[in-house]
Amino acid sequence: MASTENKDGTGLAKRIETWVRPAIREIGAYHVADATGLIKLDAMENPYGLPDAVRRGLIEGLGDVAVNRYPDPEAAGVRKSLAELYGVHSPMDMLFGNGSDELIQILALAVGGPGRVILSVEPAFVMYRMIATFTQSEYVGVPLKSDFSIDLDATLAAIEQHQPALIFLAQPNNPTGNLFDEAALKAIVETAQGLVILDEAYTAFTDSDCLAWASQYENVLVMRTLSKVGLAGLRFGMLFGHRDWIVQLNKVRMPYNINCMTQLAIELALENYLVFSAQCQQLREARTTLFNALVSMDIGTVYPSEANFILVRLAGGLSAPRVHQRMKAAGVLIKNLHGAHPLLENCLRLTVGKPEENQRMLHALQQGVGLTD
Ligand SMILES: Cc1ncc(COP(=O)(O)O)c(C=O)c1O
Numbered sequence: 453m454a455s456t457e458n459k460d461g462t463g464l465a466k467r468i469e470t471w472v473r474p475a476i477r478e479i480g481a482y483h484v485a486d487a488t489g490l491i492k493l494d495a496m497e498n499p500y501g502l503p504d505a506v507r508r509g510l511i512e513g514l515g516d517v518a519v520n521r522y523p524d525p526e527a528a529g530v531r532k533s534l535a536e537l538y539g540v541h542s543p544m545d546m547l548f549g550n551g552s553d554e555l556i557q558i559l560a561l562a563v564g565g566p567g568r569v570i571l572s573v574e575p576a577f578v579m580y581r582m583i584a585t586f587t588q589s590e591y592v593g594v595p596l597k598s599d600f601s602i603d604l605d606a607t608l609a610a611i612e613q614h615q616p617a618l619i620f621l622a623q624p625n626n627p628t629g630n631l632f633d634e635a636a637l638k639a640i641v642e643t644a645q646g647l648v649i650l651d652e653a654y655t656a657f658t659d660s661d662c663l664a665w666a667s668q669y670e671n672v673l674v675m676r677t678l679s680k681v682g683l684a685g686l687r688f689g690m691l692f693g694h695r696d697w698i699v700q701l702n703k704v705r706m707p708y709n710i711n712c713m714t715q716l717a718i719e720l721a722l723e724n725y726l727v728f729s730a731q732c733q734q735l736r737e738a739r740t741t742l743f744n745a746l747v748s749m750d751i752g753t754v755y756p757s758e759a760n761f762i763l764v765r766l767a768g769g770l771s772a773p774r775v776h777q778r779m780k781a782a783g784v785l786i787k788n789l790h791g792a793h794p795l796l797e798n799c800l801r802l803t804v805g806k807p808e809e810n811q812r813m814l815h816a817l818q819q820g821v822g823l824t825d
Pocket of ligand 1: 550622625677678684688689724
């Protein structure tokens with residue numbers, strides 16, 4: 453661009469200031485760290501690659517995908533397999549998103565908006581707040597207790613006061629990894645007039661299962677994703693609930709949000725779902741090993757986790773940002789959460805990887821905290 457200053461004195465910066473809403477100008481973009489050359493344990497991905505059968509199926513099938521045509525807007529093949537996998541039948545239905553991120557956006561577009569409140573607990577998955585901002589909804593974050601359990605009195609009071617259109621609760625929670633007390637979740641669902649979204653992004657790593665709540669409570673929808681089980685790159689999230697809710701939400705969904713390559717890959721993956729389940733089981737076992745190793749390092753509080761990551765709060769004068777940097781220098785990328793929320797002071801989030809990656813991570817952590825050179 454030749455100049456940012458126009459004849460009438462309005463430059464690009466001025467135009468941006470005039471036209472981009474202040475709430476958008478004020479926030480930072482969702483940050484994705486560059487992991488080039490590093491062991492990537494910052495984003496709760498499954499470290500195992502595609503099962504061989506899926507890989508072969510993809511190589512054989514991709515060439516025949518009709519990319520000149522728009523994809524099936526209903527993703528019928530995927531829908532059929534998922535209905536079988538999760539036992540979904542009428543009057544329950546499903547809505548698919550380009551990741552559950554998009555489902556959060558669809559919900560906020562359809563149910564949130566100016567003059568409406570979206571509520572969650574804090575700390576929680578950051579997109580709840582960001583998407584509330586994008587959709588001009590008011591966001592209310594009720595702090596968790598210091599042990600990361602729900603402060604039920606404060607949450608019910610906030611629900612009475614703000615009458616939220618939407619409540620998001622992740623079970624288990626990100627970034628803390630704990631499950632919330634089911635009695636507290638029920639009290640929230642029974643108090644709320646609006647929709648409660650139980651976000652089961654980490655369902656593969658816990659025995660907790662709230663899917664049935666979507667049929668038991670008319671104000672509950674359950675959200676899941678294939679990202680954490682090994683398909684993060686495909687971007688595919690699922691929302692389960694009564695078809696009357698799904699019909700309304702579906703109006704806001706972009707018609708072709710699940711592309712044809714993704715549909716093929718997911719159908720193949722679902723045919724081989726047992727392989728992914730077995731990988732998740734391995735990660736659960738690796739989580740226990742990692743947890744015990746972290747506890748024995750005696751570097752602070754290691755929080756028990758029902759997800760594929762572990763939250764650690766460093767003590768004894770150790771600084772999470774500094775340790776994070778040192779681990780990066782040692783070739784391991786994890787997530788520094790210090791500064792993200794007061795309850796996350798000096799916290800690091802470690803994604804569970806393959807056993808050898810976890811060993812490398814532990815070694816880098818030991819170096820980072822100065823236990824070894
Ligand atoms: C609780 C929770 N919900 C939703 C998501 C988004 O998942 P997806 O990859 O399906 O957009 C995440 C991702 O980290 C998450 O932690």
